[in-house]
Amino acid sequence: MSTTTSAAPQTRSGDGKITYTPVDGRLLDVEDLHVEFHTEDGVAKAINGVSFHLDQGESLAILGESGSGKSVTAQAIMGILDMPPAKIPEGAIKYCGLDLLTMPDDQRRWVRGAEIAMIFQDALSSLNPVFPVGWQIAEMFRQHRGMNKSDSLAQAVRLMERVSIPAAKDRVKAYPHQFSGGMRQRIMIAMAIALDPAVLIADEPTTALDVTVQAQIMALLQELQQERQMGLILITHDLGVVADVADRIAVMYAGRLVETANVYDLYAKPAHPYTRGLLESIPRLDQKGQTLAAIGGLPPNLLRIPPGCAFNPRCRMAQDICRTDRPELREVAPGRKSACHFAEEVLDA
Template sequence: MTATDTESRTPAPTAPLLEVDDLQVEFRVGQGVVSAVNGVSFTLEPGRTLAVVGESGSGKSVTAQAIMRLLQTPPARITGGRILFQGKDLLALPETEHRAVCGEHIAIVFQDALAALNPVYTVGFQLTEALRARRHLPRSAAKKRAIELLELVQVPNPKQRVKEYPHQFSGGMRQRVMIALALALEPEVLIADEPTTALDVTVQAQIMRLLGEIQRERQMGMILITHDLGVVAEVADQVNVMYAGRVVETATVDDIFARPGHPYTQALLRSIPRLDRKGQQLDAISGRPPELNRIPAGCPFHPRCERAEDICRTDPAPQLRELAGGRTAACHFAE
């Protein structure tokens, strides 16, 4: 990442668009209660990108689905916390009002576009449906806007492709259609949940560049959920690292890469393939993430941590504490 990239990022305004405060989500299943999200907090400002990273099962997507109220209830249940959009607590709203806010002001791009798009309707129908229902546009105006949206996300020959079905699009083009759907109502917040999964690196770069351009034009706040730290380095302003349903480190993107504080973040960074280590074996994090219905006592990461000591096993899980430079980490020994 270059100095120019850093300088071009938008300064953080004082009023956040979205605030998540002590969010807690659990699943009641046959094996007992699974604590999928345990006290997650963060803020998102206009024009900024917050990356949420961590291994599968860390709670990243559940957090996003809780914001959008897409969790299946039961077995899922939000047991605590607040989700504030422009100061309004979304969790206190009736479902119809919450749907109105999320439909127009907060949108999500899912990782599996083929599963998210309806295979029996054309992409044009799916784009115009929201416009006609929310904006009350006549059919002709909605179709014109659908074509404009496909142009916006750089789908070639949009006048023809608006008539086609999802299976007629490549993986990258389907992802562009998903982005067009998310942007149709011009939201202030965009949640991108693994938007480049299963795409080749060239298409990944195109998709992320496209999202960045649209974000800058509209000053959207974006939450990027990903396990790809290379993408994070290119597009993020702030990073939250999650492990076992908790945020274990927060920092600017520069600080995460230059001076990670939590041993888990350090281990994630060591596992990235690097050109200067050609032919060497990749470092791997030993063990595996804990089962969320059997999170170990003490620090959840201690069974896999090379720096673990007795305090990590016996004391309550450490909370986020402030480090130098405005960073925070949930570790007894983070510096």
């Protein structure tokens, strides 16, 4: 992976706020990121040397089961990990060439929300139940842009209309519990895009929504991403959700990336047994009435990650080398990487 060069912040004309310029179209570089959680039982290594990049206008999906490190990666980028117990002993997270991990706190706070925003998976618990939704959206403009109450509320109505909330002018004073799950998620999206961020992170944005609403939310995210040329990081465990949205996919397991590829190549021919297992577990119309394939076993305990390849206890292709030597993420085809000793065999299977 190529690394970014240094970049200097620039001043926005008119409002005096700081903005940042991508380096050769590169918005975000995560380089050899490690995250640990220090607990009474020991050190849980949640992220073990993860590296990836995000370009301007690109959609990157990060996939994996619960506990693979997807959300922890997003929280590290946003700077919202509880430290302690979390600790980042190694790595860099560069936004437009500037390392967020060494950035002064006041500058990092500006980046969070104004430049990099996040949609959380549980809208009901993420929204404040005692304030109207319009007030919560408007707060973004009051805090970051210095707008007065009436102007910020007008912006809130505009955003609610943009994310297709019916009768936004009438519902701007409604409370979170008065909206359906899909409408609450639209409100979260409105809050996230309020300040026109360059990077939007969506952490399991369709959790607990029915299939029809899931499709509507994903279509809205894709539309906004293309309209605003944002870089979009979509975190999910569901390969079916990202098929029409992602440009590239990064698959995580036990805190490491095990495969990266563009969406078409990965769906057509996975290069890692774990990715193949995830694909085989997706229901298909041409397999009606057949038993779904499942990946046997459970993800490893992060306090005791097995030696060698962490996936080896569950892998049908595992051999002796898989139990002793940890495979590095390496290029196995143009634009494709896999952390498997037998990636070529998986591709040809």
